[in-house]
Structure formats: structure tokens, C-alpha cells
Amino acid sequence: MANEILEEHIQNDYKWGFTTDIEADEAPKGLNEDIIRFISAKKNEPEWMLEFRLKAFRNWQNMIEPEWAHVSYKKPNFRDIIYYSAPKPKKELASLDEVDPELLKTFEKLGISLEEQKRLSGVQSNIAVDIVFDSVSVKTTFKETLAEKGIIFCSFSEAVQDHPDLVKKYMGMVVPPTDNFYSALNSAVFTDGSFCYIPKGVRSPMELSTYFRINASGTGQFERTLIIADEDSYVSYLEGCTAPQRDENQLHAAVVEIITHKNAEVKYSTVQNWYPGDKNGKGGIFNFVTKRGLCLEDNSKISWTQVETGSAVTWKYPSVILKGNNSVGEFYSVAVTNNYQQADTGTKMIHIGKNTRSTIISKGISAGFSNNSYRGLVQIKKGASNARNFSQCDSLLMGDKCGAHTFPYIEIKDKTAIVEHEATTSKIGEDQLFYCKQRGIDNEKAIGLIVNGYCKEVLNKLPMEFAVEAQKLLAISLEGSVG
Amino acid sequence: MIAEKSQVTRQLMEGLQKLSSKIAFIPDEEIVSAIRQLEEKGLPNNKHEDYKYCNIESFIRREFKTLDQTFNPLDLKVIEAYKLEDAINLVVLNGNYSEALSEKVIAKGITIKSLNEITSSEKNYIASQAKSSSDSLIALNTVFCGNGLFFKVEKGNVIPMPVHIIYLNNNSAPSLSNARNFIHIESGAELTLIESFINSGGGKIFSNYVSEKLVDENAKLTCYTFQNEGPLSYSVHTNAVKVNTYAHYSNTTITLSGELVRNNHNIELAAASCEAHLNGLFITKGTQLVDNHTLIDHQMPHCESNELYKGIANGKSIGVFNGKIFVRKDAQKTNAYQSSKNILMSDDATINTKPQLEIYADDVKCSHGTSTGKIDMDALFYLKARGIGEENARKLLLQAFAEEVINKIEVDSLKERVLHLFEKTL
Numbered sequence: 001m002a003n004e005i006l007e008e009h010i011q012n013d014y015k016w017g018f019t020t021d022i023e024a025d026e027a028p029k030g031l032n033e034d035i036i037r038f039i040s041a042k043k044n045e046p047e048w049m050l051e052f053r054l055k056a057f058r059n060w061q062n063m064i065e066p067e068w069a070h071v072s073y074k075k076p077n078f079r080d081i082i083y084y085s086a087p088k089p090k091k092e093l094a095s096l097d098e099v100d101p102e103l104l105k106t107f108e109k110l111g112i113s114l115e116e117q118k119r120l121s122g123v124q125s126n127i128a129v130d131i132v133f134d135s136v137s138v139k140t141t142f143k144e145t146l147a148e149k150g151i152i153f154c155s156f157s158e159a160v161q162d163h164p165d166l167v168k169k170y171m172g173m174v175v176p177p178t179d180n181f182y183s184a185l186n187s188a189v190f191t192d193g194s195f196c197y198i199p200k201g202v203r204s205p206m207e208l209s210t211y212f213r214i215n216a217s218g219t220g221q222f223e224r225t226l227i228i229a230d231e232d233s234y235v236s237y238l239e240g241c242t243a244p245q246r247d248e249n250q251l252h253a254a255v256v257e258i259i260t261h262k263n264a265e266v267k268y269s270t271v272q273n274w275y276p277g278d279k280n281g282k283g284g285i286f287n288f289v290t291k292r293g294l295c296l297e298d299n300s301k302i303s304w305t306q307v308e309t310g311s312a313v314t315w316k317y318p319s320v321i322l323k324g325n326n327s328v329g330e331f332y333s334v335a336v337t338n339n340y341q342q343a344d345t346g347t348k349m350i351h352i353g354k355n356t357r358s359t360i361i362s363k364g365i366s367a368g369f370s371n372n373s374y375r376g377l378v379q380i381k382k383g384a385s386n387a388r389n390f391s392q393c394d395s396l397l398m399g400d401k402c403g404a405h406t407f408p409y410i411e412i413k414d415k416t417a418i419v420e421h422e423a424t425t426s427k428i429g430e431d432q433l434f435y436c437k438q439r440g441i442d443n444e445k446a447i448g449l450i451v452n453g454y455c456k457e458v459l460n461k462l463p464m465e466f467a468v469e470a471q472k473l474l475a476i477s478l479e480g481s482v483g
Numbered sequence: 484m485i486a487e488k489s490q491v492t493r494q495l496m497e498g499l500q501k502l503s504s505k506i507a508f509i510p511d512e513e514i515v516s517a518i519r520q521l522e523e524k525g526l527p528n529n530k531h532e533d534y535k536y537c538n539i540e541s542f543i544r545r546e547f548k549t550l551d552q553t554f555n556p557l558d559l560k561v562i563e564a565y566k567l568e569d570a571i572n573l574v575v576l577n578g579n580y581s582e583a584l585s586e587k588v589i590a591k592g593i594t595i596k597s598l599n600e601i602t603s604s605e606k607n608y609i610a611s612q613a614k615s616s617s618d619s620l621i622a623l624n625t626v627f628c629g630n631g632l633f634f635k636v637e638k639g640n641v642i643p644m645p646v647h648i649i650y651l652n653n654n655s656a657p658s659l660s661n662a663r664n665f666i667h668i669e670s671g672a673e674l675t676l677i678e679s680f681i682n683s684g685g686g687k688i689f690s691n692y693v694s695e696k697l698v699d700e701n702a703k704l705t706c707y708t709f710q711n712e713g714p715l716s717y718s719v720h721t722n723a724v725k726v727n728t729y730a731h732y733s734n735t736t737i738t739l740s741g742e743l744v745r746n747n748h749n750i751e752l753a754a755a756s757c758e759a760h761l762n763g764l765f766i767t768k769g770t771q772l773v774d775n776h777t778l779i780d781h782q783m784p785h786c787e788s789n790e791l792y793k794g795i796a797n798g799k800s801i802g803v804f805n806g807k808i809f810v811r812k813d814a815q816k817t818n819a820y821q822s823s824k825n826i827l828m829s830d831d832a833t834i835n836t837k838p839q840l841e842i843y844a845d846d847v848k849c850s851h852g853t854s855t856g857k858i859d860m861d862a863l864f865y866l867k868a869r870g871i872g873e874e875n876a877r878k879l880l881l882q883a884f885a886e887e888v889i890n891k892i893e894v895d896s897l898k899e900r901v902l903h904l905f906e907k908t909l
Contacts, residue, residue, distance in 0.1 A: 068532070070841075382830065397845035400812065410836040410853060415827035418856040425842050425849040 030079045033057065036188055039084050043157050043191070046164060056177035056187030063181045069344040070373040070405055073313045076251045076286060081220040083189045145205075151235075152197040153208050156224055159195035166197055170228050174257040174294040174321070182253040182315075183290040186222045190255070193223035198233035198264070207463055209238040212254075220251040227257070229264035229300075238466055239270040249277075249312060251286045258293035260300035262324070266293065267303045269462050271470050274310035276477075281340025281369070284312025291318035295327030298353070303330040305461045307470040308343060309477040317375065319348035322356035322384075329358040332458040334470070336477045337370030337402070346376035346407075351387040351417070360391035363455050366402040367478055373405040380417040387417040395425040396454060398447075398478070448475040491544050492525040492619075495659075496626075508598040509610050509625055517615035517622035524619050536803040536835045537745050537774040539620065542717055547689055551656035554684065557584075561683045562651065567896045570647035570677060577652055578629035578660035578690075592640030592672070598631040598663065605633065609665055612695045612723035612751070620719050620747075624661045624693040631663035636672040636702075645675035645894050650692065652716070654684040663693045670699040670727075675707075677897055680720075680741075682712040689717045696724040698732050700754075706734040707892055711904065712741040714769070721747045728754040735891045737901050738765035738773050739908055748777040752786040752814075763792040764888035766908050767800035767832075774803035781814040781844075790821040793888050795881060796832035806851065807839040814844050821851035826858060826884060878909050 028035070036057055040050040065075060146153050152163060159167050177187035194210040212223060229235055239256075252274060258266050268291075277284025287310070293302035304318040320329030331347040349358035358378070366372035374393045395404035406423045428450055436446035451474055452459065459467050506514065526543060527534035554577050562584060566572040573595065574584035580597045588595055598609070615622035636642055652660050668674055682688055690712075698704045712718055718741055726732045738744050750759045765773040779788045794802040804823040825834045838851040858880055866876035885905060892898040 395840075395842070397842065397847075400815070400845045402845070403841070403843040405842065406838075406840045406851075408836075408838060408853075410834075410855065412825075412827060412834045412855045413832075415830055415832065415857050417827070419854065421836075421838065421851075421853045423838070423840060423851050425840055425847060427845045427847070 029082050031081070031083060031189065035083055039189060039191060042084065043160070045160055048168060049160055052172070052177070053188050056184050057189075059178050060181065060184035060188055063184055065181050069315050069375070070371065070407070071313050071315065071342040071344050073286065073342070074249070076220075076249065078185070081251060083220060083222070084191050149202050149205060150199040151202060151204055152195065154195055156190070156193035156195050156226065159226075163195070163197070166228065167195070167226070170226060170257070170259055171224075172257075173259060174292045175255050175290050180290060182288045183255050186224060186253050186255045186290070190222045190224045193254070194225045196225075196227045196235065196237065198229045198235045200230045201232045203233065204235040207236045207238055209240070211240050220253065222252075223254050225254070225256040227259070227266055227268070229258075229260045229266050231262045231264060231297075233261075234265045236267040236269070236463060238463060239268070240273070240466075240469075249284060249286055252289065252311075254289040254291075256289070256291040256318075258302055260293070260295050260297070260302055260327075262297040263299045265301040265303075267305070268293070268318075269305040269466055271307045271466055271473065272310050272314070273473060276310045276341050277312040277339065279339050281312070284341070285310065286313045286315075287311035288313075288315045291316065293318070293320045293329070295320060295322050295324045295329065295353070295356075298324040299326045300324050301328040301330075303332075303461070304347065305332045305458065306334070306345075307458070307462070307466075307473065308333065308335040308345060309473045311343070312341060314341075314343040314345055316345045317347055319350070320358065321350045321352065322358065323352045325353040326355045327353055328356070331358075331360045331362070332461045333362045334365070334455045334458045334474070335362070335372055336365045336474060337367070337372045338477050339368040339370060341368075341370045343371070344373045344375055346374045348377040349379070349389060350377075351380045351384040351389070353384060355386045356384060357388045358390075360389070360393070361457055362391075362393040363458055364393070364395040364404055365398070365451060365454075365478065366395070366404050367398040369401045371403040371405070373407060374423075375407040377409040377411070378419055378421070380412045380414050380419065382413040384414050385416045387414060387419075389417075389419045391421040393423045394454070395423070396451070397425065397427045447478060451478060491540055492521055495526070495543065495547075495550070495623075496521060506626075506628060508601055508606055509628075510606070513610040513615060513625060517625035520615050520619055520622040521626065526619050526623070533618075533776065533805075536801070536805070537743075537772065539719065539745070542743055543689065546687055546717060547657050547659065549657060550659055551686070552654070552658045553656045553686070554654045554658070557651075557653050558683075561653075562649065565649050565651070565679060565681055567645075567647045567677065567894070567900075569896050570645040570894070573632070573646065573648045575632060575648060575650045575662050575664070577654065578631075578662040580630060580632040580664075590642055590644065592637040593642065594633070594635040594637070596633050598633050598665070601633050608667065608697065609695070612697070612725050612749075613693050613721055618721065618747070620691055621693055621721055624663055624691050624721070627659075628661040628663040628693070631665070633665050635667040636669060636674050638669045639671040641673040642675070645677055647677040647679065650678065650680045650690075652682045652684060652688045652690055654686040654688050656686040657688075658686060659689045659691065661691050661693075664695070666694065666696040666704070668696075668698045668702040668704045671701045672699075673703040675705045675894060677707045677709065677894060679709045680712050680718065682716045685715075687715045687717070688712075690719075692718065692720045694720070694722050696722070696732070698724065698726045698730040700728045700730060702727070703731040704733075705893070706732075707894065707897055708734060708736040708746075709897065709901065710736065710738040710741055710744055712744070714740065714742050716741045717743040719745045719747070721749070723749045723751075724759070725751045725753050726757045726759055728756055730754075730757045732758070733760035733762075735762040735888065736764070736775070737889070738763070739904055741771065741773070743772050745774045746776060748775075750777070750779045750788070752779065752781050752783065752788065755783040756785040758786065759788045761788075761790045761792075762888050762891050764794070764885055765802060766795045766797070766885070766905065767802055768797040768908070769800060770798070771800040772803070773800075775805070776803075777806045779808050779819065781808070781810045781817045781819060783813060784815045784817070786814065787818045788820070790823075791888060792823045793884065794823075794825040794834065795828060795884070796825065796834055797828045799829075799831040801833045801835070803835045804853070805837040805839070807841065808849055808851070810842040810844050810847055810849065812843045815846045817844065817847040817849065819847070819849040823851075823853040824884075825853075825855040826881070827855065828858075878906075881909055882906070
């Protein structure tokens with residue numbers, strides 16, 4: 001099995017690297033208030049939404065691009081990006097049959113067959129999918145099934161039209177437009193994304209999933225995800241992404257906000273597989289995203305699980321603000337970098353409420369010429385009594401040209417807090433490799449085996465379908481890195 | 484903001500310029516680079532990543548509006564009280580090496596002189612490790628340092644007695660002192676060095692120490708830094724050390740008082756197969772800020788480094804540990820360990836830690852661990868159940884916590900002094 005995957009990989013380094021010939025409706029290049037008005041008008045947005053965008057844009061103009069991350073890259077030219085690109089023809093889609101067949105083919109190549117999904121409806125392990133293609137949501141499956149339970153799962157633009165009260169109330173609550181350079185940019189120009197609302201007392205009967213795809217050249221993808229879990233509700237949310245192989249660097253600057261009310265729980269899993277650039281570090285996606293959850297009320301829980309294998313440069317810190325008493329935040333991450341990839345990723349756990357708990361497990365693997373950094377903040381505010389945090393960040397180095405770094409910040413202002421942090425860095429165990437090889441397992445497979453074992457703690461947290469995909473991805477990402 | 488920043492620095496520089504004389508023992512180009520650094524960067528504030536938790540600029544702006552640079556006549560009894568009986572005692576008074584107050588050294592192979600007296604070949608060493616361009620406080624010291632101490636142990640000499648340098652400030656009004664020294668342990672030599680930092684005047688003092696230490700092949704330098712400067716003292720200690728092949732360097736820093744204490748340990752493991760060990764203990768109360776900053780730069784293969792830092796924070800005080808292990812491409816087979824443990828004793832105290840690993844070589848074993856918490860309630864219960872009062876039980880536990888570091892001190896008289904004063908602070 002692993003062999004087949006590897007062979008496939010040798011033939012085509014990045015198998016999601018195809019482009020789809022779909023005519024796109026694009027905004028002119030560049031960024032100014034007119035472009036923002038154009039996007040807003042195109043999406044038929046109410047006045048308050050335009051105001052939100054313009055305010056964010058005016059803020060953004062006064063902000064400076066952050067430089068503190070342990071990455072180096074050529075800064076994108078923000079005047080050279082197409083901020084709106086929608087697959088054409090765009091009309092109201094009632095059923096899958098109306099979707100552009102080219103688009104459907106793309107999804108089949110991606111391994112998400114909408115048809116199949118539809119047929120599988122009613123089966124236990126089904127997933128509702130919202131697909132975002134070049135910043136515009138093209139199709140959300142299972143909408144009706146979910147609606148019966150009162151769950152709202154739709155594209156962000158639809159939510160703006162159909163549920164303006166919810167959007168108005170929660171958008172920007174966790175990641176205000178002034179938060180940072182990229183969140184401000186996103187707030188000004190975001191074109192679509194996913195919106196999810198789980199009403200009181202509802203456990204989502206299926207996993208909700210969004211699939212992001214950058215297709216057009218010269219575009220940036222700026223989507224926004226907003227997940228709200230009302231009292232006593234539960235949802236597991238998945239996100240996946242790919243992009244075509246291009247020589248240029250494309251910018252992806254997303255914002256994800258999660259809000260949990262009393263006793264609610266959100267489990268957010270993502271497998272990030274944007275195009276990482278070629279072997280010489282040419283091209284690839286700049287992945288600068290802001291993800292943050294807010295445990296607004298007591299006994300709520302937010303859990304982030306991420307497998308990061310793609311992107312040329314990653315800059316991502318999914319965080320949890322533990323405001324409610326007894327709330328729980330979790331962060332499980334595997335970040336793999338190969339060739340010339342650079343990742344600066346980690347989390348922030350801000351403890352405000354009493355008896356709050358957080359767990360951080362981060363596994364970094366660097367190979368080739370890549371640099372992989374963990375950057376995290378654990379902050380126990382005054383009055384957050386009995387707060388508890390445990391962090392563990394391990395790094396695995398393959399080859400002597402790569403780097404692994406940890407930058408943990410720990411700030412404690414309450415004497416009843418207990419905070420622990422551990423980090424180790426080592427190379428892949430020679431004796432483990434020897435043990436495998438002695439039993440007739442070749443080098444590549446042995447590495448795959450050891451790495452998967454090393455990441456088990458995190459992979460176990462992923463939903464079934466994702467775990468399988470993630471394991472394959474790990475093997476492919478590290479192909480040829482040792483020996 | 485920028486205008487304001489340079490203003491604080493300019494004010495400081497103008498205040499000092501009138502009082503300082505030309506420094507002959509530092510190469511001119513280094514002084515030029517130091518002035519440039521000060522003019523361009525100014526003093527570090529919390530926008531500076533390395534000084535995130537330790538805003539030097541705001542301390543100076545707040546506490547040192549004017550600098551008088553007036554020093555009291557010294558009461559010799561003060562010095563006597565701080566001397567250690569089983570060591571050779573040297574005195575650096577208000578930033579200048581004082582031959583008159585220091586004990587005469589008769590041991591073979593030791594050179595002690597003031598920096599003003601060094602030869603031109605020795606001059607090449609000065610400012611070779613503490614680079615002005617890396618830190619504005621080093622630059623400040625480079626431009627305004629007093630007549631420091633040059634200390635050398637010649638090839639193959641093992642000094643049987645520890646050498647104790649007492650840094651004493653005796654100012655009556657807000658002053659700034661810039662003490663500087665250079666310690667050179669030549670190949671095969673061994674030395675135990677104790678540095679005590681004390682303040683006996685009645686005025687506020689900002690002391691900006693720079694110590695450069697060079698440990699040659701097969702040499703061994705064991706250092707103890709004892710900081711007990713009192714509530715009027717604001718100090719920055721920069722310790723730039725270069726360790727060569729098969730050499731061994733260790734330092735144990737004990738911080739018992741001082742309103743602001745910032746320790747910068749920059750250890751360069753510059754050749755293969757050498758070792759560095761850093762230990763630290765601080766106990767803070769009131770509004771104290773103690774910031775221990777370490778950088779261990781592994782440049783060559785087969786080196787080892789070890790760090791153990793412990794802290795106890797009371798009152799509204801802030802304790803900081805920032806440890807960075809930097810492993811360069813060539814430093815294969817590196818073993819680097821770091822551990823930081825802290826206890827918070829009050830609701831208003833803060834502990835900030837940032838243990839950092841930056842690793843560019845693959846065949847290494849590096850780890851760090853940090854924990855912060857309260858006193859172990861089970862242990863406290865155990866002691867109370869055996870009839871030991873809460874107060875005493877707490878003391879016992881804190882002592883046990885601290886002794887892991889204090890026990891690293893191998894000079895008996897110093898260890899006794901530290902234990903005694905530590906108990907008193909509890």
C-alpha cells in the first residue's frame with residue numbers, strides 16, 4: 001500500500017497540482033476601497049457588511065506586516081492579487097446536476113465525490129461538505145438533513161443573506177478586524193467561507209466539512225469560517241485544502257472563529273495540504289491564517305487538531321480563549337516540512353476562567369532544507385484559579401540541512417496554576433530503523449512507520465476518514481528525506 | 484515613540500559624557516560602533532524581543548531622571564563584612580578596580596591589573612566577546628566603562644584558593660556604574676571565581692556590568708555569582724563567555740535581592756568537546772523583577788550544556804527565565820538540557836518563562852522542561868500531619884526546593900553565607 005502511494009508520488013510530486021479550466025469571474029487586480037465595494041456589491045451584501053469591510057480596510061492600511069515569525073520569504077505584493085474570483089457561470093444551484101461538470105470532475109480528482117456523498121446519505125459515517133472554490137462556496141451537501149435538526153451549515157455569503165442577526169452578533173467577536181495584519185486584510189476582502197450554527201441541545205448527527213481549493217492563477221484566497229455552538233451542543237468540523245501547482249506564490253489568509261456557549265463542544269480538525277512549492281522551493285502557497293476559539297461560557301470545550309503538510313510558508317496559531325469556568329482547550333498538531341518549506345505554527349491558550357484546563361501536544365518533523373518552528377503562548381491571567389496546562393512539543397530532524405525550533409512563552413499570574421512544558425528534539429532513532437530493516441522493512445517504509453508512531457497521539461484525535469488521509473500524506477511528504 | 488526612545492538614551496549619554504574620560508583599553512572602532520548602536524537602537528524596551536519582560540528603558544526613565552554620580556567615602560568595615568575568609572578578595576569600587584582595597588595575591592601564575600595597564604597584545608582580547616552591536620547595554624558599558632579589572636591565570640596553573648571579586652557601589656544619589664572585566668584562563672589552568680554584587684550607598688544605582696571570560700583548551704573555570712544588591716539597585720549583568728576544546732565552564736547565580744536584576748549569560752561553545760553548566764536560583768518579593776536570560780551557542784560537535792534554573796516569587800514580584808539553546812549546523816552530537824522550575828507564592832506574583840530551542844543539526848539530543856506551580860499540597864499536608872506548623876513546613880519545602888541549586892556551590896564559606904541569607908529572606 002505504502003509502496004503504491006510512494007510510486008504515485010514519485011511520478012507526480014503533488015498530485016493535487018492540476019488546474020481546472022473553468023471560466024472565472026474575476027475582479028481586477030489590486031486593492032482599494034472600490035475593489036471592496038465591488039466585492040460587496042457582487043455578493044449583494046447589506047450596508048453593515050460593507051461598513052465592516054471598509055473599517056477593516058482602513059485599519060489595515062495603517063498596519064505593518066508582522067516580521068517576528070521565524071520564516072523568511074518575499075513579501076507578497078498586495079496590489080498584485082486578484083481579490084475576487086468566482087467560477088462562472090454562477091447561478092442558484094438546486095441540485096448537483098446543475099453544477100458545472102468540469103467542477104465535478106475536479107472534485108472527483110480531489111477524492112471528494114459529491115455524487116457518492118449524496119448516495120451515502122443516511123449511512124452512519126457520512127459527512128456534510130461545503131466546498132469553497134477560489135473563495136466562493138459552490139455547493140453544500142446535506143443541507144436539508146441538517147436543517148431538520150435546526151443546524152445551519154451554509155456558505156458565509158448565504159449566512160449574511162439569510163441569518164444576518166447571527167452573523168452580525170458573532171462575526172469579529174473572537175478575531176476582531178484590528179487583531180492583526182492578515183485578519184484585517186481578510187475582514188476587508190473575504191469573499192466566502194463556511195458558516196455553522198448548532199442550536200441549543202443538538203448534537204450534530206454527522207461531521208461537517210469544508211473543502212477549500214485555490215484554482216485560478218494570481219488570486220488570493222480569503223475565506224472566513226464562523227462556527228457557533230449554542231448551549232449543550234456538539235459538532236465535529238473538518239477542513240481540507242489543496243491548490244494547483246504554480247510557480248508563483250499565492251496568498252491564503254483565512255480567519256476561523258469558533259464560539260462555544262455553556263456545556264457546548266466543538267472539535268475542529270484540519271488537514272492542510274496547500275501546494276508546498278517544488279523541490280527547489282519555487283512557488284507554493286503562503287498560508288497566513290488566524291484561527292481562534294472562544295469558550296464563552298462555563299463547561300465548554302474547543303479542540304483543535306491539525307496536520308500541516310503543505311504550504312511554502314505557514315504562519316498559523318489556532319488558539320483558545322478559556323473565558324468560561326471549567327472550560328477546556330486542546331491543541332494537537334503534527335507539522336511536517338520538507339524541501340524548502342517553512343512552518344511557524346503553534347497555539348495560544350489564554351486562561352481567564354476558573355478551573356480551566358488546556359493540553360498542547362505538538363509534533364514537528366523537519367526534513368530537507370526546511371525549517372519548522374513551534375511558537376506557543378500559555379497565559380494564566382490573575383484570578384484564573386486552579387488553571388492547569390500541560391504542553392509537550394517534540395521535534396524530529398531528518399537530515400542535517402533542516403532546522404527545528406521551539407519558542408514557547410509561558411506567563412503565569414496566578415499562584416494556584418500548575419503549568420508544565422516539555423520539549424525534546426532528536427533525530428529518527430537509528431536502532432528503531434535498524435530493528436525495522438532487520439525485519440525486511442525497507443528504509444522508506446520504516447521511516448513512514450516510525451513517523452506515524454511518533455505522531456500517533458495526534459493522529460488518534462482525527463476523525464477516521466481524515467486519519468487515513470493524514471497517514472498517507474505523512475508518508476508522501478517525507479518521501480526521499482532520508483538515505 | 485521613536486523620538487521618545489532616543490531622548491531617554493540621549494539624556495543618559497549627555498549626563499555621562501561630562502563625567503567620563505577617554506577609554507584607552509577598548510579599540511576605537513568598537514567605541515564608534517557602540518555609539519552608533521546607542522544612537523540607532525537606544526536602550527532596549529519591551530518592544531525588543533530579548534527584553535520583552537524587562538523594559539530597561541522605562542526603568543531608567545522612571546528611576547533615573549537625573550544622574551548625580553556622587554559617591555560616598557567608603558567605610559572599610561563594609562568591605563570587611565563581605566570578604567570571604569577562604570578566598571582571595573579583590574574589590575571593584577563604583578565600577579573601578581581598587582588595588583588598594585584588594586588583597587595582595589602571592590599565588591603563582593596569576594596576573595591581576597587594571598584595564599588601563601594592559602599591554603597592546605592583551606588589548607586585542609577586550610570587547611572580543613561582548614559585542615556592542617548585539618546589545619545596547621553592552622554598548623553603554625563600552626562607551627562609559629570605568630577602569631575595570633584584567634585577570635589572567637597562566638598556562639597550566641591550578642589556583643588552589645577561590646578568587647572573590649566584590650563589586651561594591653557606594654553612591655549617595657542616583658548614579659550609574661559601568662564595571663567591566665576580562666577573565667582569561669589559559670590552557671590547562673583552573674580557577675574558582677566568586678563574584679559578589681553589593682550596594683552600600685544610600686542612593687539609587689543603575690549598574691551595568693560586562694564581564695568577558697575566555698576559557699582556553701583543557702582549562703576549567705568555575706564561577707559563582709552572588710547578587711544581593713538591595714532595594715535601591717537596578718542592575719544588568721552581561722556575562723560573555725567563550726569556551727574552547729575540552730574546556731569546562733560552570734556558573735551558579737544566586738539572586739537574593741535587587742529591585743531589578745537582569746542576567747545575560749551568553750555562552751559560546753566555540754570548539755569541539757567542551758562543556759558549560761549554568762545554574763540559577765532567585766527569590767523575589769515586593770515589586771522586584773528578576774530576569775535570567777541565557778544563550779548557549781553550540782558551534783562545534785560533541786559539546787554538552789546543562790541548565791537548571793529555579794525561582795520563588797512572592798508579593799507583586801516578577802520572575803523571568805528565558806533560555807535559548809542554539810545548535811548550529813556543525814554542532815553534531817550535541818547534548819543540551821535545560822530545566823526551569825518556579826513556585827508562585829502570592830496571587831500578585833508573576834512568572835514568565837520562555838525556554839527556546841533553535842536547532843540546525845540533526846544528530847543531537849536537546850530537551851527542555853519548565854514547570855510553574857504552587858507549593859505541593861500533599862507534601863505540606865505530610866509535614867503538618869507530623870506536627871510541623873504550616874509556617875515551618877512551608878519554609879522546609881522551599882529550602883528543599885532551593886537546595887538543589889545551592890548545593891552546587893562547592894566553596895563552603897559562600898555556601899554557608901547563601902544558606903543563611905536565603906533562610907533570612909524566607
